[in-house]
Amino acid sequence: MAITVHELNLYSNFEEMANDILQLANEFMPDKLIFLSAMTQTHQLILKVLDDNSGSLIEEGMSVELTGTVCRRVNFAQQRPLIYPDMSKEPCLEEVRDTLREARINSYVGVPIVMPTGDVFGTLCAVHPEAATFDERSVRMFQRIAKMFSYYLDLERMAFRDALTGLYNRQYLFKYFDEQTPASGAVFFLDLDGFKKVNDLRGHEMGDLVLKEVAHRIQAYMANIDGFAVRLGGDEFIIHFSGLTEPDQLGPHAETLIRELSAWNIHLDEFRISVSIGIATYHDEGDKDLKLLIKNADNALYRAKAKGKKTYQYF
Template identity: 55%
Template sequence: MIISLNELKFYKNFDELAMDVLDMAKEFVPERLIYLTTFTEKQQIILKLSEMNASIQIDEGMVIEINETVCNRVDFDTNTPLVFEDMSKETSLDDLRKAVVGANINSYLGVPIILSNGKPFGTLCAVHTDASEFSEKSIKMLQRIANLFANYLNLERLAYRDSLTGLYNRQFLYKYFEEFSTTGGALFFLDLDGFKKINDLYGHETGDLVLREVALRLDHFIQHHKGFAVRLGGDEFIVNLVDVSSKEEISKLADYVLSRLSAWDTQLKAFNLSVSIGIVLYPPNENNTLKLLLKNADNALYRAKANGKNNYQYF
């Protein structure tokens, strides 16, 4: 579950610490442009630069398709830095030659930044227009700096993530609506049907496995739609969707979520494990109060339960 840009905006002193990381790295590779990146499933985003460099075509906020970046070659599985001291001679980069030449980069060091859950956050990179060597000491020091930054990210992440499922938690949900509620969207309030029987008969360990699987399915869903998923607590979840264009579209998405959370193996199917959903829409450019939205969504959820479960109702 990837850290989103919205989440980073809530981290204390993120901009200041990111610049400190770049300044520290600059001490060990002083002639290079240093920058921090983060990844989504499909894109790389340039977060911070050590300084502006007119010779190198990289800017803060730049978004690059992940398959068109050198950082995509970094080995996150083994946490190994990627080093190219003369990229003009690297035949392995032929498919990226146009991008590398366009950025005017000929030497590159990319150090992986990996979160405690094993997921890649991004890279700490050092680049130059000319071919140049990277000493073993400088590589190791940038690795240590990247690890310190990852530790900071992990500590901040704990404040906004549910420890069991890795989804966002209630604190993130409230923080988001304090900052971004004017975007408008649709709030799904989900409650699992039949979950109590699983806990009673198989124990909380099995119940926790089910909750993690639900979280994985919701996270996969949200990666293909603009928004985020939250575990409120117990077997209650929130899906917040933004930029949804019509009630017809929202209904199709709700049908999909219902189908994904009712397809289980034989053992769980025996307990009719499914989900009921209460949906509330909220308009853009208005002061949408989360407390009222949750109350209205919960009202719709109650009617979905009363209507036989495994369905959704609008407020």
Template identity: 55%
Template sequence: MVVTLQELQMYRNFDELASDVLDLAKEIMPDKLIYLTSFSEKEQIILKLSNIDTSILLTEGMVINLNETVCNRVDFDENQPLIYEDIREETCPDDLRNRLEEVNINSYLGIPISLVNGGKFGTLCVAHYEESRFDEKSIKLLQRIARMFSYYLDLERFAFRDSLTELYNRHYLSKYFEDHSKTGGVIFFLDLDGFKKVNDIHGHDTGDLVLKEVALRLQTFVNEHNDAFAVRLGGDEFLIHFSQISNKEEMSKRAENILNFLSTWDSEYQLSASIGITPYPVNNNITLKTLLKNADNALYRAKAAGKNTYRFF
């Protein structure tokens, strides 16, 4: 799973450490532009530049289609850098050469930054408007800096992620609500129907596999909605948060889609889900504790209505 920009903004001292990473890299290659990027599912974000006053046409916060970036061609599987010392002389695809020339980059070095779980975070990049020579010692030093930065990222991720499913956890939800409670949104509180029987009959190891599969399906669902994220609250309780308040018809449609996602299993598992839905308005004074209580109340009524359904608070 990728690290979102929203998640990065919650990390302690992220901005300060990102600046330190660029400063260290700048000591190794003082005459070049150094920058950090992160990947989402479909886009690359330029997080931070070593200096703003440059003839290279990149800016902090720039968002680029991932399929159109040079960084997406870095070899993450083998953890190898991508090196173009002079794109006018390199045998690189014409579309890539054109994109580099558009931002006035003639030499490029991209170092992959990966997470412990194998996910791609982004890249540590070096760029210059003229041809450059990247010596092996400097490249290895930059790789060490990128690796140390990835250790920091993993430590921060663990604070906000559920260790079993890698969905967000209660701590992330609390921090999100602390920062965004006035912007409004919708909470879907989910509980699995029949999960206790899975544990009783097949054992807790199988139960854990089921929870991971549920998380995968929920993550697939939220990836289709730019305003959503999924949380494992604990046990077989999950939550989906939408930051945009849609009409009741749209919320019902989303709930039905989730129920469909979670109702198809092998015949040995008799599983489904029930959902309690509670919207909260912009500029509200409601607490997260009250919201969860309201959503739980709606969830209880969905269970009482026969399960595999949803109810609004």
């Protein structure tokens, strides 16, 4: 599962590491503007920029739709660099010609930053307003620097991810609430119905497969929603929704999640696996004690179980 920008903000020494990476890259291409970017499904985000007055106009914090970027053309699957010594002579770049002109970019080298898991993170790039040549040694060093950065990211990522499912873990949840929580939101406490029988009768290997599938479905559902999912442990999950506090906002999410997590193939039908959900909300900065929110959501979950499972209750 890809790293998100708000996850990066929790990493230890991210700013220092990113700056060191750019300084190292600058040793091999000292006259270029060098930048680190992250990719989402729709945008490229410029995370860090190092520029020794090259004249190109790229700034930290910029967000560009992928359709208007050159970096989307990088071969992430085969992890190959993309090199344009003179972009004015490239017919394939006609659709982004105006963007390149405005940004004062005419030469470009971009190397992919791909996590050991295969997830795409983004790119390490060097650009300049004029045509330029990029020697093979410098490009190889850019690739090595990008790989070093991916190893750092992976180490940080493992500290905040559940090893089995890839969802965030308890440590991430608590650090997020300590450092980044929105002013209002909701916590969903999810617990699988019928899961214990899977472990008892089919073994923990089958149980792990069920948990992985649950995590996959939750992650797919949350892909375009402002929030994130956590595995607390066992078959317990937390979902945080930013800014949503009203029943008419939260009810449809709960109903959809119950539906998505209660449909299983014939091999698991005998267990009648479903999900019950307890919901707790907070409305301002003084109302976001995470331990209390989890306790309240767990109380609501208990009442959902008591009502016959496969349902949800508010605290």
